[in-house]
Amino acid sequence: MTAPTSPLGVAGVLDTCRAEGRAALIGYLPVGYPTVEGSIAAMVAMVEAGVDIVEVGVPYSDPLMDGPVIQHAAATALAGGTRVADTFAATKAVRAAGVPPLVMSYWNLVLRSGVDAYAARLAAAGGAGLITPDLIPDEADDWIAASERHGLDRVFLVAPSSTDERLTRVTSACRGFVYAASTMGVTGARDTVGGGAEHLVRRTRAVTDLPVCVGLGVSTRAQAAQVAGFADGVIVGSALVRCLIQARELDEGLEALRLLTAELAAGVREGRR
Amino acid sequence: MTQPSTAPGEETPAATTGRFGPFGGRYVPEALIPALEELDEARQKAMVDPDFLAELDRLHRTYTGRPSIITEVPRFAAHAGGARVILKREDLNHTGSHKINNVLAQALLTVRMGKRRVIAETGAGQHGVATATAAALMGLECTIYMGKVDTERQALNVARMKMLGAQVVPVEHGSATLKDAINEALRDWVTNVETTHYLLGTVTGPHPFPEMVRDFHRIIGVEARAQVLDLTGRLPDAVIACVGGGSNAMGIFHRFVPDAGVRLIGIEAGGEGIPSGRHAARFATASPGVLHGAMSYLMQDEDGQTVESHSISAGLDYPSVGPEHAWLRDTGRAEYRYATDEQVMEAFALLCRTEGIIPALESAHALAGALEVGRELGPDALLLVNLSGRGDKDMHTAARYFGLLDEDES
Numbered sequence: 001m002t003a004p005t006s007p008l009g010v011a012g013v014l015d016t017c018r019a020e021g022r023a024a025l026i027g028y029l030p031v032g033y034p035t036v037e038g039s040i041a042a043m044v045a046m047v048e049a050g051v052d053i054v055e056v057g058v059p060y061s062d063p064l065m066d067g068p069v070i071q072h073a074a075a076t077a078l079a080g081g082t083r084v085a086d087t088f089a090a091t092k093a094v095r096a097a098g099v100p101p102l103v104m105s106y107w108n109l110v111l112r113s114g115v116d117a118y119a120a121r122l123a124a125a126g127g128a129g130l131i132t133p134d135l136i137p138d139e140a141d142d143w144i145a146a147s148e149r150h151g152l153d154r155v156f157l158v159a160p161s162s163t164d165e166r167l168t169r170v171t172s173a174c175r176g177f178v179y180a181a182s183t184m185g186v187t188g189a190r191d192t193v194g195g196g197a198e199h200l201v202r203r204t205r206a207v208t209d210l211p212v213c214v215g216l217g218v219s220t221r222a223q224a225a226q227v228a229g230f231a232d233g234v235i236v237g238s239a240l241v242r243c244l245i246q247a248r249e250l251d252e253g254l255e256a257l258r259l260l261t262a263e264l265a266a267g268v269r270e271g272r273r
Numbered sequence: 274m275t276q277p278s279t280a281p282g283e284e285t286p287a288a289t290t291g292r293f294g295p296f297g298g299r300y301v302p303e304a305l306i307p308a309l310e311e312l313d314e315a316r317q318k319a320m321v322d323p324d325f326l327a328e329l330d331r332l333h334r335t336y337t338g339r340p341s342i343i344t345e346v347p348r349f350a351a352h353a354g355g356a357r358v359i360l361k362r363e364d365l366n367h368t369g370s371h372k373i374n375n376v377l378a379q380a381l382l383t384v385r386m387g388k389r390r391v392i393a394e395t396g397a398g399q400h401g402v403a404t405a406t407a408a409a410l411m412g413l414e415c416t417i418y419m420g421k422v423d424t425e426r427q428a429l430n431v432a433r434m435k436m437l438g439a440q441v442v443p444v445e446h447g448s449a450t451l452k453d454a455i456n457e458a459l460r461d462w463v464t465n466v467e468t469t470h471y472l473l474g475t476v477t478g479p480h481p482f483p484e485m486v487r488d489f490h491r492i493i494g495v496e497a498r499a500q501v502l503d504l505t506g507r508l509p510d511a512v513i514a515c516v517g518g519g520s521n522a523m524g525i526f527h528r529f530v531p532d533a534g535v536r537l538i539g540i541e542a543g544g545e546g547i548p549s550g551r552h553a554a555r556f557a558t559a560s561p562g563v564l565h566g567a568m569s570y571l572m573q574d575e576d577g578q579t580v581e582s583h584s585i586s587a588g589l590d591y592p593s594v595g596p597e598h599a600w601l602r603d604t605g606r607a608e609y610r611y612a613t614d615e616q617v618m619e620a621f622a623l624l625c626r627t628e629g630i631i632p633a634l635e636s637a638h639a640l641a642g643a644l645e646v647g648r649e650l651g652p653d654a655l656l657l658v659n660l661s662g663r664g665d666k667d668m669h670t671a672a673r674y675f676g677l678l679d680e681d682e683s
Contacts, residue, residue: 060578062453064463084577108564108571134301134302134566135300139298159304
């Protein structure tokens with residue numbers, strides 16, 4: 001029942017990681033923080049330091065799935081004049097750097113462009129697909145049709161609260177991978193990534209053959225290794241964004257970002273299953 | 274227990290799948306879907322459960338103060354083209370506004386779902402006060418999210434909520450008003466959904482909120498329709514209400530929807546006027562979009578980023594509007610106008626001086642609308658206006674506006 005894979009999509013990368021016996025590292029950064037150019041440089045730096053997939057965040061005025069770190073970066077990006085169109089410059093650059101860019105966008109930003117027009121533009125800019133934190137498959141008919149038409153991945157989320165019925169419904173609409181939220185809550189580093197994540201991955205695997213990647217709360221090499229022990233991919237966001245926020249200037253931020261990315265990349269290789 | 278009697282046309286409408294034409298839906302993180310399904314099931318069961326209905330009815334009679342009265346206001350009406358104007362007095366409810374209707378019902382549902390904590394957003398503070406009140410009454414833990422700007426302009430309501438035992442969290446990001454308070458409440462909910470009910474205060478948000486909150490406020494129109502018929506022997510020519518999220522308006526409109534001869538008129542916040550860009554007149558300027566879980570009309574820029582709204586009344590200061598209003602508007606069943614801050618303050622002062630009633634600034638939008646509609650329709654017209662709240666909370670704003678304070682006090 002898995003949909004055919006797309007040449008633009010992330011399936012190839014995840015297959016390669018699986019063949020290497022390791023989890024993939026997926027790094028999130030928002031477009032426009034600290035500037036559009038700076039954010040693109042940061043995404044490329046992450047690629048050079050070892051991420052397998054870049055999650056390209058689109059800053060939104062009302063990011064209700066995000067904690068304080070990403071909220072701050074998004075607000076700064078918007079105040080600096082970042083536009084939705086800048087997303088496509090970022091996806092082009094990430095693709096050129098050699099890894100698939102998967103865009104994470106709140107739904108109204110896609111809706112406003114027109115779902116099909118947005119999908120066409122994303123595909124033309126080398127995008128692998130979309131992660132949609134506030135769009136559930138039940139509301140996604142237009143997006144499912146558009147992503148089929150343009151060969152894009154569709155990553156919907158499952159959560160610890162998801163019933164088995166919801167897991168089936170959500171995973172059957174996904175293409176690329178399934179995003180498992182490790183805990184109930186918003187983005188941001190946590191001291192522990194709960195045992196709930198492993199349980200959720202197990203429940204998700206029971207209803208789909210798609211890769212299952214885990215996000216929310218992962219910030220360290222040790223956590224990456226722990227999650228890599230049971231998931232196909234480890235998604236890191238706030239901890240990477242914080243490298244840029246805490247730096248006094250961009251070069252310092254890029255250096256911190258490279259170091260953390262390399263640590264996390266080592267982590268996903270330590271969690272052999 | 275006795276079941277409250279239900280006359281034909283007064284029963285709660287059947288539950289739907291949460292779409293009003295293209296509007297509504299559930300644009301929220303997957304993590305919340307099980308809670309929304311649980312809530313939908315609980316409220317559907319409750320609405321046909323004689324025990325639930327009897328308990329809600331008892332609370333409304335012995336605690337809220339229902340039925341609320343209607344008041345004819347001839348001295349005010351003299352300024353409205355001589356039309357007959359009747360006010361539905363939701364301002365006389367316990368806690369001072371219509372908000373308590375929905376809050377008591379959702380608090381009862383919270384208890385039935387076995388949850389011990391409620392959270393809510395508030396703009397003017399009326400919904401927050403009502404929620405803190407119900408939480409105190411039923412022994413629930415309560416956290417209220419309120420934009421920092423609103424905590425300052427409604428400081429008295431913050432004190433009321435705290436007296437009632439609620440924790441009030443000022444929200445500082447974004448525009449620090451109602452929309453940001455809702456973002457923060459949703460973040461809390463997604464984290465604590467197992468133990469917590471989000472007691473949403475208006476007819477927006479993900480399904481089943483728009484429909485459920487409407488049903489809990491529908492009593493306003495059910496009572497008012499019978500009261501107006503009893504007093505005047507006929508139906509009103511127009512029913513007029515202010516529209517922020519739109520709960521008081523849906524509450525008074527809904528029973529009249531089948532009465533084709535009755536115009537339903539919603540009044541939005543015109544703020545400093547449409548050209549200024551500082552307003553909350555969604556229907557005059559906005560286009561369909563998604564915010565806080567629902568598709569509706571939304572003030573947004575070219576990219577789909579939410580545009581900040583403005584109104585002198587915190588309760589109408591919201592960039593979107595309940596999805597059923599969007600549908601009533603697009604189908605032509607209801608019409609929407611706006612009143613500017615200036616028109617609103619004029620209507621506010623007029624009701625104070627002609628009738629001895631101090632309305633909430635939100636409700637004063639409906640009064641400004643009535644002045645305009647009355648002048649259009651003339652002396653034969655009969656207007657029913659929802660006076661959704663009382664104005665005590667707005668005294669500071671009004672005193673400053675009318676220069677009633679010494680400089681050092683203002």
